[in-house]
Amino acid sequence: xxxxxxxxxxxxxxxxxxxxxxxxxxxxxxxxxxxxxxxxxxxxxxxxxxxxxxxxxxxxxxxxxxxxxxxxxxxxxxxxxxxxxxxxxxxxxxxxxxxxxxxxxxxxxxxxxxxxxxxxxxxxxxxxxxxxxxxxxxxxxxxxxxxxxxxxxxxxxxxxxxxxxxxxxxxxxxxxxxxxxxxxxxxxxxxxxxxxxxxxxxxxxxxxxxxxxxxxxxxxxxxxxxxxxxxxxxxxxxxxxxxxxxxxxxxxxxxxxxxxxxxxxxxxxxxxxxxxxxxxxxxxxxxxxxxxxxxxxxxxxxxxxxxxxxxxxxxxxxxxxxxxxxxxxxxxxxxxxxxxxxxxxxxxxxxxxxxxxxxxxxxxxxxxxxxxxxxxxxxxxxxxxxxxxxxxxxxxxxxxxxxxxxxxxxxxxxxxxxxxxxxxxxxxxxxxxxxxxxxxxxxxxxxxxxxxxxxxxxxxxxxxxxxxxxxxxxxxxxxxxxxxxxxxxxxxxxx
Ligand code: NAD
Numbered sequence: 001x002x003x004x005x006x007x008x009x010x011x012x013x014x015x016x017x018x019x020x021x022x023x024x025x026x027x028x029x030x031x032x033x034x035x036x037x038x039x040x041x042x043x044x045x046x047x048x049x050x051x052x053x054x055x056x057x058x059x060x061x062x063x064x065x066x067x068x069x070x071x072x073x074x075x076x077x078x079x080x081x082x083x084x085x086x087x088x089x090x091x092x093x094x095x096x097x098x099x100x101x102x103x104x105x106x107x108x109x110x111x112x113x114x115x116x117x118x119x120x121x122x123x124x125x126x127x128x129x130x131x132x133x134x135x136x137x138x139x140x141x142x143x144x145x146x147x148x149x150x151x152x153x154x155x156x157x158x159x160x161x162x163x164x165x166x167x168x169x170x171x172x173x174x175x176x177x178x179x180x181x182x183x184x185x186x187x188x189x190x191x192x193x194x195x196x197x198x199x200x201x202x203x204x205x206x207x208x209x210x211x212x213x214x215x216x217x218x219x220x221x222x223x224x225x226x227x228x229x230x231x232x233x234x235x236x237x238x239x240x241x242x243x244x245x246x247x248x249x250x251x252x253x254x255x256x257x258x259x260x261x262x263x264x265x266x267x268x269x270x271x272x273x274x275x276x277x278x279x280x281x282x283x284x285x286x287x288x289x290x291x292x293x294x295x296x297x298x299x300x301x302x303x304x305x306x307x308x309x310x311x312x313x314x315x316x317x318x319x320x321x322x323x324x325x326x327x328x329x330x331x332x333x334x335x336x337x338x339x340x341x342x343x344x345x346x347x348x349x350x351x352x353x354x355x356x357x358x359x360x361x362x363x364x365x366x367x368x369x370x371x372x373x374x375x376x377x378x379x380x381x382x383x384x385x386x387x388x389x390x391x392x393x394x395x396x397x398x399x400x401x402x403x404x405x406x407x408x409x410x411x412x413x414x415x416x417x418x419x420x421x422x423x424x425x426x427x428x429x430x431x432x433x434x435x436x437x438x439x440x441x442x443x444x445x446x447x448x449x450x451x452x453x454x455x456x457x458x459x460x461x462x463x464x465x466x467x468x469x470x471x472x473x474x475x476x477x478x479x480x481x482x483x484x485x486x487x488x489x490x491x492x493x494x495x
Contacts, residue, residue, distance in 0.1 A: 003335040004109065010099045013204060018049040020056055020223060021206040023063040024216025030055035035196050035224070040106035040343045040350075040379040041334050047104075049199045052224040054231060060191050060220045061237035064162040067189035067217025072159050074215075079185060080131030085212035086205075087124040090117055093208065097201055099335075101173055104198045106343040106379065108334040111297055116173040116201070123174065126461035126477075127181035134186060134482055141492060152493050157486040159187035160264055161239030164232040166253065168245045169345050170300045170401075172198035173205065178476055179242045180209075180219055186485040188240070191220045191232060197346045199223040233257050240264035240485070244302070247271070247399075247425070247470060254473070266474035266484045268302070269467055270399045271425030273448070275305035275456055276416045278433035283314060287321045289432050290405060293456035295326070295383055298344055299403040303428040303450065303457050303465075307396055309419050312409040319385055319407060323369040326383040331374065343379040344402055350379035353402045359394050360386050365406075397423065413442070421447050426468035430456040449475070 019026035029050035037047040050056070071079070090097060098112035107116070136155035143151055165179030176192050183190035194202045206221045222228055226249070233241045233256045241263060243253045250269040257265040275293045277286050293305035310318050334342035344350050350373060357371045366389070370382030383403040388396050395406040410416045420429055430452040431439045439453045449468045452458075459465055459477070466475035474484045 001336050001338040003333050004099075004337060006099055006103075006335075007096055009096050010103070013096075013100060014047050014103065014200075016047075018047060018200070018203060018223070020050050020052055020060070021203055021219075021221035022056070022060050023220070024210050027059065029053060030059075035199075037104055037197070037200060038346070039103050040346050043347075043377050043379070047200055049203075049223040052222040052228045056222060057228065057231045057235060060222050061162065061232070061235050063217040064189045064191050064220055065237055067215060067220070068159070068162055070215050071184070071189055071218040072187040074187070076131040076134070076187075079187065080128040082213045083124050083128035083131070083181060083185060086209055086214070087121040087128070089208040089212055090121045090124070090205070093204075094118070097173065097204060100204060101198075101201045102334050104200045105169060105172060105345050106334050107297060107345075108339050108342045109337060115171065115297075120174045120177040123177055123461045124181050127185045130479070130482070131185050134486070136488070150495050152495070154491050156489040156491065157186075157482065158489055160485055160487055161188060162237060163188045163190045163485065164229070164238050164241045165190050165192045166229045166232075166241060166243045166245065167192060167194045167202070169195035169197040170297070170302070173201045175244050176202045176205070179244075182242070182476065182481045182485050184214070184218060186482065188485055189218045191222055191238070193222050193224070193229045193232060196223070196225045229253070230256055233263060234260045236261070238263060240266070242266045242268075242484070244268040245270075250472065264484070266476070267467075267472040268474075268476065269427070269470070269472045270302050270401065271427035271467060271471040272307060272397060272399050272423045273303060273305045273425075273428045274307040274309060274420040274423070275430045275432065276309045276420050277311065277314070277318070278413070278416075278431065278435065278438065279311040279314065280434050281314075281432045283317045283321055286310070286314070286318050286432060287325055289430075289454070289456065290318070290322055291325060293430060294405040295341075295403050296457055298341065298381070298383075300345060300401055301457055303459065305428075305430060305456055306400055306404065306406060307420075308405050308407045309410050309416055310407060312411055315407065315409045319368050319387065322405070323385055326369055326385065329383055331380065341383060341403070344381050345379070347379055349402070350381055353381045353400060353404065356395060356398070356400045356402070356404060357384070360388075360406075363393050364389060365393050365395065368407075370403075391419070391422065413438075417442065417445050421445075424469055425471045427471035428452070428456070430454075
């Protein structure tokens, strides 16, 4: 097959000069610096965006403060309605948004449609439902009455203020939607700082948000590099940062937030997630599970598994079957609907994966399948299976964030748990078995924010998600996000 034709509106959008989105419209940057947006499937520059300056940051924050004043006073039902309307608009512009996303990130078009648009709309609708359900409690104070007086108390949930949402490149639309929906539904205003590699789709979504009825200033989008995110966190006019990205950047963000006068921080970081296969698992089920856990979107998913622990007796059959399946992947253009495996998202990431392969070889690990960059235009990498021979092998400890499954055998279930927990991180993990009773006994022993059983990677807006240990602070989704986007005010009354 061949590439689908880009819609005329996508061609036109890519050709436009891209300004910053401030106060409900595009505003030219105060500076002249721009950043190239490169299609990782071809290596070609497809657009240029502004690299926001300090003056632009000031303008966006001033607009967001005005936006906060208005939006926080908007009735909850209206806030929910605007988010529902935005979800409808995402679906109405499904193909346009999916194509823009695929051009900037290299994500295969089916994943852009299903996750970046359909799932994003699903999450938006889930958050919209919370608009009318966020409230406080009525409390009975514990103080004794000294002279016949009485006490009562209640709590209020108040929006924290101006939120800075800093987004990585792997799911640039869906993660931006998680952040803007959490902020807007609680009555906060929000400034999204997309990744410098994937800044385009959110600019188009900001236009749709205005069409959905969002007031100017409730959502601003500032494009640029890491210094723009840092400038926003350190700005005295912002109140909270919600960051998703790598562990080293997350640590810098957390420190900057504390240094900026205890700016609230939610940190969704990476890690080195494990999948443990108990001895009873059918090898075919295991192989499907490994593909779901490690190779969806070329492994560029924070929750994806990178360490695979298999009982020693099953190691060879599972790796053989997996290698055969990876060999059947159709590697090609992400705009070709028959492609099942596209490029990784950018050149630095491709190079980093090349270094991971070199390190694995240097340490004596066996490359069972793949293990090379692909020699063609764009940023392609082979889907790879590595067998580590030492527990301290680098690829059992360092995040690759790519299509690289590293295997290690175990003999006993105690050893399996030890191996799974041998990491300072704790974002996600999965156990695969037909013995649910055994799985439920093992779950509490696994250090991770999410533990899946017989599944991996799929996130649901109703189920809280976030990292334990060095994988982050705070939770998104469920009702858990409300704590992070609101201040709890206590009111006590004597009568
Ligand atoms: P990154 O940390 O390099 O960048 C993330 C964002 O932070 C970008 O927008 C970047 O411009 C910005 N940034 C960089 N330096 C900054 C600074 N000093 N202050 C403020 N902002 C700064 O991450 P990435 O390479 O874009 O994304 C991949 C990483 O994201 C992986 O480690 C992955 O595990 C992680 N991730 C985590 C989750 C999660 O929910 N836990 C989800 C997706 C990705």
